[in-house]
Amino acid sequence: MAVILKLTPATENIFKNAILSGDLVAFPTETVFGLGANIFDERALEKIFEAKGRPKSDPLIVHIVSLEGIEKIIDIKSDVKCSFDVLSNKFWPGPLTLVVNASENLSRIVTAGGDYVGLRMPSNIIARNFLKNVGVPLAAPSANRFGHVSPTNAQHVYDDLGDYPGLLILDPPQQEPCDVGFESTVAKIMDNGDIVILRQGAIGSIEIQKALREKKLKNNVTLNSLKNKETNNTHITDSPGQMLTHYSPMIESFVISKVSFDEKDLLKNTFDKQDLKACVVIDFQREFIGLKKFVLRYVDLSPEGNIMEAGRNLFSCLRTAENVKDAKYILMTGLYPHDDELKSALFDRIYRAASGKCAQISFLSE
Ligand code: TXA
Ligand code: MG
Numbered sequence: 001m002a003v004i005l006k007l008t009p010a011t012e013n014i015f016k017n018a019i020l021s022g023d024l025v026a027f028p029t030e031t032v033f034g035l036g037a038n039i040f041d042e043r044a045l046e047k048i049f050e051a052k053g054r055p056k057s058d059p060l061i062v063h064i065v066s067l068e069g070i071e072k073i074i075d076i077k078s079d080v081k082c083s084f085d086v087l088s089n090k091f092w093p094g095p096l097t098l099v100v101n102a103s104e105n106l107s108r109i110v111t112a113g114g115d116y117v118g119l120r121m122p123s124n125i126i127a128r129n130f131l132k133n134v135g136v137p138l139a140a141p142s143a144n145r146f147g148h149v150s151p152t153n154a155q156h157v158y159d160d161l162g163d164y165p166g167l168l169i170l171d172p173p174q175q176e177p178c179d180v181g182f183e184s185t186v187a188k189i190m191d192n193g194d195i196v197i198l199r200q201g202a203i204g205s206i207e208i209q210k211a212l213r214e215k216k217l218k219n220n221v222t223l224n225s226l227k228n229k230e231t232n233n234t235h236i237t238d239s240p241g242q243m244l245t246h247y248s249p250m251i252e253s254f255v256i257s258k259v260s261f262d263e264k265d266l267l268k269n270t271f272d273k274q275d276l277k278a279c280v281v282i283d284f285q286r287e288f289i290g291l292k293k294f295v296l297r298y299v300d301l302s303p304e305g306n307i308m309e310a311g312r313n314l315f316s317c318l319r320t321a322e323n324v325k326d327a328k329y330i331l332m333t334g335l336y337p338h339d340d341e342l343k344s345a346l347f348d349r350i351y352r353a354a355s356g357k358c359a360q361i362s363f364l365s366e
Contacts (some may be wrong), residue, residue, distance in 0.1 A: 002167035004154050007126065012133060018168045019044075019134045024051060026143040026157045027130050027170040028177040029122040031095050031184050031201070032150040032315065033157050034063065034140030035167075036130075039073070045109040045139055051164040054146040059112035060139040061097050061184075062119050065131035073137060074119060075101045083193040083212065083219055090211040093123035095180050096203045099188035110139050120184055126172045142183060143169075149247050149318045149353070152178040156319055181312035182349055187221075195221040200348050202311065204341030246352040247315075249322035253330040254359035255350060256281075256288065269359040271331065276361070278328035280321040284310055284335055291331075291361065297324045301333070307342045310335075314346060318353060331359060 005011055018025050022044045025036050035051060037044035039062055049056055062073055067088070076084055080100060087098060102110070102117035111117050122128065131138060142150040145160040154171040161167055185201030187208060195212075197205050200223070209221045254269060271279065276294040283289065283298065285305035292298040299317050301310035321330045332354060338344045 002158060002162045002164050002169055004158055004169040004171050006171045007173060012129075015130060015168060015170055016133045018166075019136070019138070022047075023166045023168060024048065024164070025130075025168045025170060026151075026154070026161070027127055027140075028124055028154075028172050029063070029127045029140075030124040030178060031122075031180045031182060032152055032178055033143040033154070033169075034061075034127075034138070035143035035157075035161070036063070036138035036140040038134070039107065039110055039137045039139045042107050042109055045107060047164075048139065048141060051161050051167060052141065052144070052146045054141065056109075057112050058141075059114060059116070059118065060110045060141055061186075062106075062110060062117060063127070063131060063138045063140050064119065064121050065128050066121075069137075070119070071103060073103055073106055074117060075103045077101060077191065079191060079193050080189045082215075082217055083189050083195065086211055086215045086217060087187070087189075087195075087208065088121070091203055091208075092121040093128065094121070094203065095123070095184040095201050096120065097184045097186045097199075099186060099198065116188070118186060124177060124179070126170070126177060130170065147243075147246060147248055149249060149315050149322075150183060152176060152181055152312075152315050156316070159319075176312070176316075179312065181316075182314060182346065185345075193217070193219045195219060197221065197223045200341065200345035202342065202345065204345070206341060244352060245355040247318070247349050248353055248355065249318050249330055251322050251327060251330060252357075253318075253332060253354045254357050255334045255354045256331045256359050256361060257334045257336055258287070258364050269357065270362050271329075271359055272362040275329075278326065280324050280327045280330050282314075282317050282321060282330060282332045284333040287333055288331075288361075290364075295331075296327050297321065307340070307346065311342065311346055314349060331361075334358075 097118040097120040099118045143157045151157045180202045185203040186199035188196045205221045279295045280297040283300045301313045335343045
């Protein structure tokens with residue numbers, strides 16, 4: 001069984017020893033909880049895939065606390081170096097993962113057999129102290145069961161991975177430590193220094209572009225997210241983890257909108273007043289407040305319309321929603337219009353949580 005252990009000065013070394021003796025430790029970052037293993041211990045790396053039920057074809061992100069010793073992890077070619085230096089200087093520590101060429105010495109379990117590795121320097125103070133204390137970089141995917149909603153507190157991790165032997169879950173003094181609340185932006189630096197965003201996160205493509213231009217770099221920044229949204233459960237070659245069905249609650253979920261969906265090949269579903277009795281609604285800025293009296297449970301990610309607050313609340317609302325007694329469906333705001341990048345990063349999670357399924361409310365679309 002896994003154990004949740006409070007972080008105190010007295011327990012600090014228990015977490016360190018667990019990592020150094022080859023066990024897994026789940027720890028908070030500013031995005032979500034990671035399931036950490038020593039990158040130099042292949043058996044420990046294998047445990048990550050076992051514990052999560054994750055396919056070995058899905059590479060792991062390496063977490064570091066400083067740039068010292070990164071030549072053991074990455075092999076930066078000269079054309080890539082400028083972009084890497086600008087982006088790591090500007091956005092680290094913080095919620096940006098840079099995918100670059102892996103060092104020959106890095107275990108291919110981390111890279112899923114490929115020659116690229118995702119590297120990230122988290123800003124969360126507990127993650128940083130933990131990394132400093134263990135003294136080795138940690139490979140860490142989100143600490144959830146594969147395909148389920150990412151965890152933003154210690155109990156979430158336990159709910160998913162509590163059965164895994166030897167797993168230690170670091171419970172921080174602060175109840176909700178994940179200030180961003182959803183996973184990092186994953187940006188691949190191509191061989192010519194151009195950037196492809198494989199997963200949207202709190203750091204947007206416009207900011208990345210701006211950082212490059214400030215340093216007179218002319219490299220292009222393009223978005224890859226949701227490009228393959230119709231390819232359910234098919235691995236995408238350049239970002240294997242980005243499948244349509246992801247972040248999925250345990251009950252059927254839909255994106256709802258007051259406007260008609262124009263994407264003709266989306267499955268359409270209509271909910272009437274009777275159906276709503278079995279629904280949990282996850283709203284933003286009170287758009288669907290009118291449904292409150294018809295549904296089993298109504299929650300708002302941010303009644304005031306603060307998108308950062310919505311990001312912090314999204315995963316924990318999804319987990320609450322799937323556990324509401326007698327709930328059969330979750331209906332989620334589509335966060336329309338997508339007038340900023342944070343909204344589209346969050347919509348990316350919502351859309352995947354719904355496996356791309358959209359629904360209309362009969363009496364709202366009349
Ligand atoms: O915020 C985060 O990034 C969290 C925290 C714990 O750091 N980690 C996280 O890891 O979300 P994970 O494994 O759940 O998601 C990482 C994503 C996956 O979609 C994976 O396929 C992609 O990043 N990725 C990792 N390494 C890659 C690589 N070498 N090439 C392409 N995609 C990569
Ligand atoms: Mg994940």
